Amino acid sequence: MISKDSPIGIFDSGVGGISVLRVLKHDMPNENYIFYGDSINAPYGDKTDERIREMSDSSIRFLFEHGAKAIVIACNTATSAAATYLREKYPEAIIVAMEPAVKPAVSHSDSDHPKVLVLATKSTIHGERLHHLIGRFSENAEIYPVAAPGIVPLVEAGKENSTEILSYLKELLNPFRKVSDGGEGHIVDSVVLGCTHFPFVMNKIREALSYDVTFYDGAYGTSRETKRRLEKAGLLNNSDIPGKTEIYSTAAGDDPTALAWRLLELPFDYSPEQ
């Protein structure tokens, strides 16, 4: 039986979902959490929708078996390829998903027609969901969707702060770098982090662009929605003691959850206005 004390279950293709877990923990510190990172199968972003649905289904089943009262799909790729399927398959469950933060990037901008760079995995960039989302805002903004398939493997290897990631980003983002830096000069106002691994390389994206941009991360909206859904279902934990977090990972090695814990403990700049 699920109750207010049951954990919120979160899954991702790997450690990216930790960037969502840290926002959830900040917003609802007294909840219990169970995180499942399917690192052995990362990246999901290069796989077929059918394969992403199968892997997401097996993650969700793991979380239900561990008593989750709600599920957070902390993965834009799994949301794009599998959220509709999972909601149809588990109609009674609370399933909250991600949405790349295009709406706040357009509506919070000071500019009348902001230039917004949307970074995500190949699967998300080519998926219908993002296509529709961009269509809703394309009259009011210049939106540039760019697939960044090289980020996830480097974050999964614990290289989120490396020179390797910086050179990859400089090359990928060359069209958006200043001409004086050797780029093509399409300067953007904001960057939407459309994959949950990407908040861990936010500083490197800033360094690669080398000018001021505002970042938008869908984790904040997902966390607010999770709280709203739990409240509505009478399942919000009202205990006044801090909750517990458990992390499971399919990563290989002696200590498969070490990277996830390290990323969870990194200081981060909480920006709820997104």
Ligand code: DGL
């Ligand atoms: N963290 C994931 C996302 O938000 C997926 C990355 C991947 O495995 O390709 O899209």
